[in-house]
Amino acid sequence: MIKVGIVGATGYTGAELLRLLAMHPEAQVTVITSRSEQGKPVSDLYPSLRGIIDLTFSLPDVDLLAQCDVVFFATPHGVAQGMVASILERGVKVIDLSADFRIRDVATWESWYGQTHGAPELIPQAVYGLPELNREAIASASLIACPGCYPTSVQLGFLPLMEASCIDLNDLIANSASGVSGAGRQASIGALHAEVSDSFKAYAASGHRHLPEIVQGLNDMAVSANGQANGQADTSVNLTFVPHLLPINRGIHSTLYANLTDLTVDVQELFEARYADEPFVDVLPAGSHPQTNSVRGSNMCRIAVHRPNGGAKVIVLVVEDNLTKGASGQGIQCMNIICGLAENAGLAAPALLP
Numbered sequence: 001m002i003k004v005g006i007v008g009a010t011g012y013t014g015a016e017l018l019r020l021l022a023m024h025p026e027a028q029v030t031v032i033t034s035r036s037e038q039g040k041p042v043s044d045l046y047p048s049l050r051g052i053i054d055l056t057f058s059l060p061d062v063d064l065l066a067q068c069d070v071v072f073f074a075t076p077h078g079v080a081q082g083m084v085a086s087i088l089e090r091g092v093k094v095i096d097l098s099a100d101f102r103i104r105d106v107a108t109w110e111s112w113y114g115q116t117h118g119a120p121e122l123i124p125q126a127v128y129g130l131p132e133l134n135r136e137a138i139a140s141a142s143l144i145a146c147p148g149c150y151p152t153s154v155q156l157g158f159l160p161l162m163e164a165s166c167i168d169l170n171d172l173i174a175n176s177a178s179g180v181s182g183a184g185r186q187a188s189i190g191a192l193h194a195e196v197s198d199s200f201k202a203y204a205a206s207g208h209r210h211l212p213e214i215v216q217g218l219n220d221m222a223v224s225a226n227g228q229a230n231g232q233a234d235t236s237v238n239l240t241f242v243p244h245l246l247p248i249n250r251g252i253h254s255t256l257y258a259n260l261t262d263l264t265v266d267v268q269e270l271f272e273a274r275y276a277d278e279p280f281v282d283v284l285p286a287g288s289h290p291q292t293n294s295v296r297g298s299n300m301c302r303i304a305v306h307r308p309n310g311g312a313k314v315i316v317l318v319v320e321d322n323l324t325k326g327a328s329g330q331g332i333q334c335m336n337i338i339c340g341l342a343e344n345a346g347l348a349a350p351a352l353l354p
Contacts, residue, residue, distance in 0.1 A: 002339055005031035005068035005092075007060055007083065008075035012181045013097050015046055016328035017072055022052045024332070024346030026339075029053065031068060033060040066090035070335050073098060074328070081118030084143065088122075093338055094143050095331045101126035101145035102213050112209040128217070129334040131343070132156060132278055138337045146334065147217075149326030150176050150210045150243060153254040155217045156281060156301055157318040160274040162221035166262040167314065169222055170238045173257040174214070177244035179292075182252070182322045202244045211241045250323050251292030256316040260307075267305050267314055275303070279344050280325060280333065290319040297321060297352040299329035299344075321351075 006017055009032045021029050032042060034057040042057065043050035058064065060083065065071050071087055073080040073096040080100045087094055103109040106120045117123075127141035128134055130152065138144060147155070154174045161167045180196050218237040246253070260267075268286045275281040280299050284290055288304040295302055298321060306315040320326050329347055336345050 002027040002070060003030045003068045004028065005033070005065045005071040007033045007065070007071060007073045008079065009057070010034045010037055010045060011074060012323055013327045014074035016323040017074060017331065018042070018046065018049055018053055020324070020328060020332055020346055022049065023349065026341055026345055027335070029055065031058065031064055033058050035059060062086045062090070066092055068092055070095060070338070072331055077113050078115050078118065084122060085119055088142055095129065095146055095334055096144065097146045097327055097331055099148060099209070099213065101143065102128065102147065103216060108212050112212055129330060130155060130217070131330070131333055131337060132281060133159065133221070135337060138334050141338065144331070144334045144338070146327065146331045148210045148213055149178065149182055149252055149320070149322035150254070151214045151217060152326050152330065153252050153301065153318045153320050154214050154241070154256065157254055157256045157303060157316040158218060158258070159221060160271050161258055161314065162218060163225050163274065164265065164270055165225045166260055166265045167258040168261055169236065171259055172218070172237060172239045174239060174241045174254055175244065176241070176252060176254040177246045178252045178322050179246050179248040179250045181250045196245065196247045199247055200244065202242050205242050208241060208243050211239070214241060215239055248292065250321055251296060252320050252322045252326055253292055254318040256318065258314045260312045260314055263312060267307055271303060271305050280347070290317055292319050293351070293353060295319050295321050295325070295351050297324060298350060299325045299333060299347040300351065301325050
């Protein structure tokens with residue numbers, strides 16, 4: 001049985017980790033930390049876990065966490081940087097759900113997150129935890145930087161097109177919409193039901209901090225597809241990314257646009273072939289329009305691809321649960337890979353309806 005520790009389990013991603021790990025056949029949560037909730041039973045904060053998680057919150061302690069096999073960080077950005085090195089030194093695997101180790105360029109991270117990075121020396125060893133792209137590297141990793149929710153949907157949507165080198169990299173567009181849980185479990189006027197209900201808006205249109213993470217990932221795909229074959233190939237990506245706020249609790253819908261450079265490509269066949277063996281990516285039949293409620297509470301990402309009037313424009317529709325495939329579920333998927341377990345262990349439950 002894999003012993004799991006969770007640092008900072010009082011937010012939505014922490015709660016989702018607890019919910020999913022409670023159903024995992026080969027993992028057991030043994031440590032849950034929170035400075036603000038120290039000594040309080042988990043079931044007091046999350047009544048839904050009463051009789052399921054019989055633990056109390058404790059202070060973050062490296063000696064205690066070192067008794068685990070895997071430690072998840074479900075903390076605000078900047079927190080994991082102060083503890084990860086000590087935990088890794090004890091031979092424990094770390095899966096960070098924050099953005100602390102996702103972006104390789106330290107100056108870029110500091111610019112977007114507004115603080116000095118506390119552990120830049122660990123960034124080179126962090127493996128980006130997108131299994132569909134980095135499964136082999138994840139299997140041997142000690143530190144996983146779990147992707148953000150928006151970046152997961154955008155990268156999975158563009159991945160087959162990037163690998164096939166069949167789109168114009170200078171004009172990519174991603175319009176992505178997230179439920180309010182994407183903002184975290186905090187007191188905020190903008191997340192109040194009365195403020196969000198019956199409304200829809202874009203935000204951070206001039207620049208969102210997930211943009212450099214997405215561009216870094218797309219550039220990596222372009223280099224892999226083009227750069228190795230032709231050192232002179234232009235692999236720089238120009239992406240317009242606009243996030244939106246949906247009046248729902250959880251879920252992401254990304255609509256992606258690209259222009260084909262090879263009009264002979266069968267995009268439906270391309271996506272079906274690329275994801276044929278992926279347990280958590282479902283390519284829908286041609287002409288489909290996926291809905292967020294088809295993935296609610298599941299680790300599944302559903303994708304539909306369209307080519308209006310058979311022209312050069314490709315439209316990719318992607319839905320995922322921002323707390324599951326976009327965060328905690330993907331983290332557990334990475335844990336399963338690291339520990340040599342079935343990749344769908346603890347993640348096989350279908351979506352919730354309604």
